[in-house]
Amino acid sequence: MYRLCSVLLLLCPVLQAQEINVNEKVTGTLGQQITLPCTFNNNGVDMQVTQIMWMKDSTNLATYSPQFGIHVQNKNDFNLTASPSSATLLIKLLRASDEGNYICEVTTFPGGNRRGITYLSVKAEPRNSAEALPVIAGDIEVPVAKCASANGRPPSQITWRSTLPGNFDTTMNNNTDGTYTVVSNYKLVPTWTADKQEVICIISYDSKESVIPITLSIQYSPIVTIEGYDNNWYLKRLGASLTCNAHGNPQPTVYTWKTADGSPLPNTVKAKDNVLYVDEVDERVNTTIVCEVTNALGSRASHQEVLVRDKPNTSGAGATGGIIGGIIAAIVGIAVITTVIMICRQQRKNQTAEDDDLEGPPAYKPPPPSVKMQEEKFPPIQGEEMLPLKAPLDHTDTMEDPEMTPPKYWSPTGSQNTATLEDDYLEQINPIYSELSIPESGSHRDDQGFVMSPAVYV
Numbered sequence: 001m002y003r004l005c006s007v008l009l010l011l012c013p014v015l016q017a018q019e020i021n022v023n024e025k026v027t028g029t030l031g032q033q034i035t036l037p038c039t040f041n042n043n044g045v046d047m048q049v050t051q052i053m054w055m056k057d058s059t060n061l062a063t064y065s066p067q068f069g070i071h072v073q074n075k076n077d078f079n080l081t082a083s084p085s086s087a088t089l090l091i092k093l094l095r096a097s098d099e100g101n102y103i104c105e106v107t108t109f110p111g112g113n114r115r116g117i118t119y120l121s122v123k124a125e126p127r128n129s130a131e132a133l134p135v136i137a138g139d140i141e142v143p144v145a146k147c148a149s150a151n152g153r154p155p156s157q158i159t160w161r162s163t164l165p166g167n168f169d170t171t172m173n174n175n176t177d178g179t180y181t182v183v184s185n186y187k188l189v190p191t192w193t194a195d196k197q198e199v200i201c202i203i204s205y206d207s208k209e210s211v212i213p214i215t216l217s218i219q220y221s222p223i224v225t226i227e228g229y230d231n232n233w234y235l236k237r238l239g240a241s242l243t244c245n246a247h248g249n250p251q252p253t254v255y256t257w258k259t260a261d262g263s264p265l266p267n268t269v270k271a272k273d274n275v276l277y278v279d280e281v282d283e284r285v286n287t288t289i290v291c292e293v294t295n296a297l298g299s300r301a302s303h304q305e306v307l308v309r310d311k312p313n314t315s316g317a318g319a320t321g322g323i324i325g326g327i328i329a330a331i332v333g334i335a336v337i338t339t340v341i342m343i344c345r346q347q348r349k350n351q352t353a354e355d356d357d358l359e360g361p362p363a364y365k366p367p368p369p370s371v372k373m374q375e376e377k378f379p380p381i382q383g384e385e386m387l388p389l390k391a392p393l394d395h396t397d398t399m400e401d402p403e404m405t406p407p408k409y410w411s412p413t414g415s416q417n418t419a420t421l422e423d424d425y426l427e428q429i430n431p432i433y434s435e436l437s438i439p440e441s442g443s444h445r446d447d448q449g450f451v452m453s454p455a456v457y458v
């Protein structure tokens with residue numbers, strides 16, 4: 001009868017009430033301890049627990065009996081804390097082999113056996129590392145970066161992201177402690193252009209991603225160019241120079257200037273690091289000049305043929321003169337136009353100012369104290385005529401007590417009025433403004449409406 005019920009739980013409501021509670025899944029960390037709880041609840045049904053036993057793969061690990069006490073099979077690895085209603089198994093030092101199903105079996109009288117099953121998984125956090133593998137530039141594919149995730153469980157996944165054309169291979173080592181070491185190498189043909197470029201290693205473990213950028217180091221002997229020869233070196237030209245530009249890995253430090261035929265540099269020439277100064281050009285620099293740059297990997301040179309002319313090439317100089325002349329003409333033109341605009345504006349301003357002094361609504365007249373302040377602000381030459389220029393409207397609005405003249409602040413028409421008046425002013429001052437400001441004036445009004453809103457002001 002009871003056996004039948006333990007199979008057909010749904011048909012036996014009384015026995016269903018008795019429960020064994022265990023965790024369905026528990027995750028422990030390798031090398032640490034973990035407890036697996038098991039509790040029995042008889043829910044008031046009169047029933048005696050005669051034994052609670054923890055098992056793994058049908059091996060008895062630890063047993064509790066109210067009558068005989070606790071028995072632990074392997075005291076080095078396990079312990080049990082128990083009472084008639086609970087038995088908690090302690091695993092002292094987790095190993096990978098501890099992973100699996102743990103069964104808590106409760107024997108009752110007269111109920112028989114009931115079981116709860118916990119799946120224990122054992123994890124180990126990996127140690128991640130990434131490094132560039134310094135290589136020498138070449139045309140055979142080699143590993144240039146290495147990414148490792150050591151002693152993880154379960155094993156990490158490693159992928160790469162790069163704009164450089166390359167590929168990667170990944171190997172996994174099964175360690176004896178049940179952890180995995182995953183190592184991935186990024187490989188490419190190491191051209192010097194890949195030096196200091198970045199590849200990104202992505203290590204995925206436990207649904208977390210570690211994104212590790214790696215800056216490549218590709219060593220190459222110096223790449224050298226010479227700048228500064230304008231094809232117009234002529235006799236007695238003063239202060240000519242050549243600059244030797246070089247880059248390499250490691251950074252080149254030694255620059256050697258010489259002539260291609262091995263003759264010594266003339267003493268009118270001074271070499272300082274990567275610059276060759278020629279105080280005064282003479283026929284002795286009418287030769288091919290060489291800059292040789294050296295780093296730990298070797299030397300490379302750049303050649304510059306120098307042709308010394310008897311006279312300056314004036315057609316080149318003419319072109320330069322033309323450009324300079326053009327620039328000067330443009331500057332003069334801009335200055336003239338600016339002056340004309342300024343004069344016109346000044347006249348219009350004066351005119352509109354006078355108009356407004358006559359037409360201006362009295363409501364907008366600034367109160368006496370503010371007039372004084374504004375007068376002080378303007379230089380005496382411009383005087384009162386300048387006053388209506390935009391300033392009075394803004395100033396009266398901001399300086400008046402909002403409580404005194406609520407309509408201006410609360411009604412949207414009030415603020416719109418202000419904006420329209422302002423626009424009119426600007427239109428009068430500069431007719432272009434009306435064209436330029438059509439799309440903007442709408443938003444300008446919106447802005448004002450927003451600024452004037454009670455929420456902002458109160």
Ligand SMILES: *[C@@H]1O[C@H](CO)[C@@H](O)[C@H](O)[C@H]1NC(C)=O
Pocket residue numbers: 075079080081
């Ligand atoms: C096992 O657990 C019991 C009860 O918690 C405790 O008294 C005992 O010292 C433990 N034994 C070992 C070997 O840890």
Ligand SMILES: *[C@@H]1O[C@H](CO)[C@@H](O)[C@H](O)[C@H]1NC(C)=O
Pocket residue numbers: 173174
């Ligand atoms: C290493 O472990 C993985 C995953 O558990 C398995 O698929 C693979 O066969 C193992 N390799 C070796 C050499 O044992």
Ligand SMILES: *[C@@H]1O[C@H](CO)[C@@H](O)[C@H](O)[C@H]1NC(C)=O
Pocket residue numbers: 235283286307308309310
């Ligand atoms: C420089 O050398 C070229 C030939 O290489 C020659 O034609 C020219 O006259 C030389 N200039 C001077 C100033 O000697």
Ligand SMILES: *[C@@H]1O[C@H](CO)[C@@H](O)[C@H](O)[C@H]1NC(C)=O
Pocket residue numbers: 313314315316
């Ligand atoms: C002078 O310079 C111009 C432009 O730099 C060039 O086209 C021309 O060939 C040069 N003349 C001589 C004689 O080298």
